[in-house]
Amino acid sequence: MRKLLFLGLACLVAAPLVHARAIPDPKQRHAPGNEAPQTPIAQAGYSVGVNYQLQCAGCHLGNGMGSPANDTPRMAGFVGNFLKVPGGREFLVRVPGMSQSALNNAQLADLLNWLMRPDGMAGKSTPTDYQPYTAEEVTALRAKTMLNLPGTRAELIKQMRAQGIAIEDGMSN
Numbered sequence: 001m002r003k004l005l006f007l008g009l010a011c012l013v014a015a016p017l018v019h020a021r022a023i024p025d026p027k028q029r030h031a032p033g034n035e036a037p038q039t040p041i042a043q044a045g046y047s048v049g050v051n052y053q054l055q056c057a058g059c060h061l062g063n064g065m066g067s068p069a070n071d072t073p074r075m076a077g078f079v080g081n082f083l084k085v086p087g088g089r090e091f092l093v094r095v096p097g098m099s100q101s102a103l104n105n106a107q108l109a110d111l112l113n114w115l116m117r118p119d120g121m122a123g124k125s126t127p128t129d130y131q132p133y134t135a136e137e138v139t140a141l142r143a144k145t146m147l148n149l150p151g152t153r154a155e156l157i158k159q160m161r162a163q164g165i166a167i168e169d170g171m172s173n
């Protein structure tokens with residue numbers, strides 16, 4: 001019994017030492033060739049297509065087809081329809097994937113304009129009188145948090161239906 005008690009005490013005394021070994025070595029250095037800190041994407045100067053791949057394609061897929069199983073709507077051939085209903089222009093900037101991305105405001109404006117190009121993801125859904133987004137517009141819209149995303153989106157979809165627009169967003173509703 002006494003032996004067991006000593007053993008327990010010894011374990012208690014040794015425990016902090018075991019933990020101490022898990023603390024990173026303060027003398028540890030970067031691996032050779034890996035010394036420079038990573039450049040944030042907002043300063044990296046990648047092309048729009050690369051920004052899309054890095055920040056959006058993980059959920060929306062490379063071709064913008066989205067994933068109904070993950071509640072990610074299809075942008076391909078559809079996303080431009082939001083610009084045909086009141087509030088839709090703001091909505092596109094304020095969705096979390098956009099407003100909370102690591103891209104800066106000018107990059108987001110470029111990305112939206114890239115999506116809306118006639119040969120872009122939005123394809124024929126882009127209105128013919130499309131006015132490009134500017135960095136200033138994105139700056140202002142982005143700062144306004146959207147509190148009720150499903151409700152806002154449902155209202156916009158309802159307005160599209162009223163205009164006779166086919167809701168080809170890949171979602172069930």
Ligand code: HEC
Binds near residue numbers: 057058072073101169
């Ligand atoms: C973590 C997954 C994820 C990422 C990353 C993401 N999105 Fe999204 N996106 C969604 C989901 C899910 C929705 C549906 C609305 C919602 O719940 O936010 C959506 C909605 C949208 C919409 C509105 C379209 C609609 O039909 O409602 C646009 C536009 C959009 N995203 C663009 C982007 C862009 C551009 C990026 C990259 C800068 C991006 N998203 C990054 C998941 C994502």
